[in-house]
Amino acid sequence: MSEPIVLLTFFVLSVFVGTEVISKVSSTLHTPLMSGANAIHGIILLGAILVTGLANTTGELIVGLVAVFLASLNMVGGFVVTDRMLHMFRRRDR
């Protein structure tokens, strides 16, 4: 799967999917879109865990743990705050 051309294909197709999906997002929800997208890029946590798990020196371990900290803060915080905002957009019972 690490064939460059395969990954490039993934990238190009994702650009189209992303553009398509996002152009349909209601402008009322642009702030949750941004914080939700923020949460999604928190998935770098996965990469942070992988490289930290392979750390050989103390220096590498510390850098890796900093990355894990930053990424987990990003991911968890992003999803929680998006949920909080979207909760406010529920239909009001009249």
Place this chain on the structure above:
Amino acid sequence: MIPVWVQLVFLAAAICFILALKGLSSPRHARAGNALGALGAVVAVVIVFFYAPIHHLAAILVVLVIGSAVGFVGARRVQMTQMPQLVALFNGVGGGAAALVALLELGDMIGSGPPRFTLVATGFTILVGAVSFSGSMITFAKLQELMTSRPVIFPGLPFVFGLSLAAGLVLWAFTVATPAVWVGVVLALVGLLLGVLLVLPVGGADVPIVISLLNAFTGLTVAAGGYVLGNTLLLVAGTLVGASGSFLTKLMAAAMGRSVVNILFGALKGGSTLGAGEASDRPVRSAGPQDVAILLGYANKVIVVPGYGLAVAQAQHTLRELVDVLGARGIAVDYAIHPVAGRMPGHMNVLLAEAQVPYEQLKEMDDINGEFKQTDVVLVVGANDVVNPAAKTTPGAPIYGMPILAADEAQQVVFLKRSMRPGFAGIENELLFDPKTTLLFGDAKDSLGKLLSAVKAL
């Protein structure tokens, strides 16, 4: 090599992310979508521990829990007015994490003669991730008022910026040609400097576009990180975010009627958004709450134009009560939302949603601009530049070309203002001096409270 079953889980997670974004097309399904996205992310992270060789497991888990707890508490406690800061912060730490991951991966791959294109992606992740991190931190500091929100410029800034940019590109090339950890570290440092220099000259009013742009940067950084690690989930997720950030950046630039380059570097060319305006002493017509209450209470159609000043005064709830009372009198009331009302895209919608304004009442500029002609009273609360006709009539004004709400076409305009000080753009608003305009001076919350009781007493 990643096992097939793990690849399938990653694919499922990627679908969850796409559905999370798709859910945002309507407020009704948005929350479920977001929950699905979170589920995908959690499952993908948990899976990693089961297929990959992970040493230092205890340390990683402890840090993971601490990071999650900090993120959770921050997300629960933040006020809705502070949302732009929080988004900037999350954005920055994401970019920073990606840069660190790439730096570590660079160290790992050096011995094994990595393919050139992987090194290109690694350099990109380090450089842009660092830019995103420091740029977001400066944005955070500006929004949190830890530093001035005015553009910070010093002589020679364009030169220093150009030099740093050139240094960044050269070091990126070095990362590819002669990969070494120290090259990566210097590249990251230059990236940090670039991020600072990029955001310093941007004024407070232009922050929405910077947040969007940095969001796109972090997305692309994570996508490149996915390439480096050969991880399709990171690649897809990062690309989705990059697309979202780019889209919002384009939208914000259009809403300001300026190009992205002009917004980022405008201040360097002699300042377009310095916001240094003086209070004017030209005569205006001001009135008391009773007079304004009569205007509103006997109208058929009212449009409210909320601006960031409303949120600063924490007056959203009082405004919503006033609108409810007017609605109960049979008056049609809508909110006209300018795309740049607030400090980030869609910010005003969130602030009003928090005050339990039904989202059906929130109308976008393009949808409502045709209705101002049939509107009896426009109530402008804490907004200024977004209804300034100079955007249409005065070539050379800093906001010239910015699409505005056509409040000047209504029968009557009421401004709730604290003082005669101009808005962020620092230019006078001719609409304030128009014969059909009435001003009600005072703190927005205070004025709305008085209006509310005056309308109730009608």
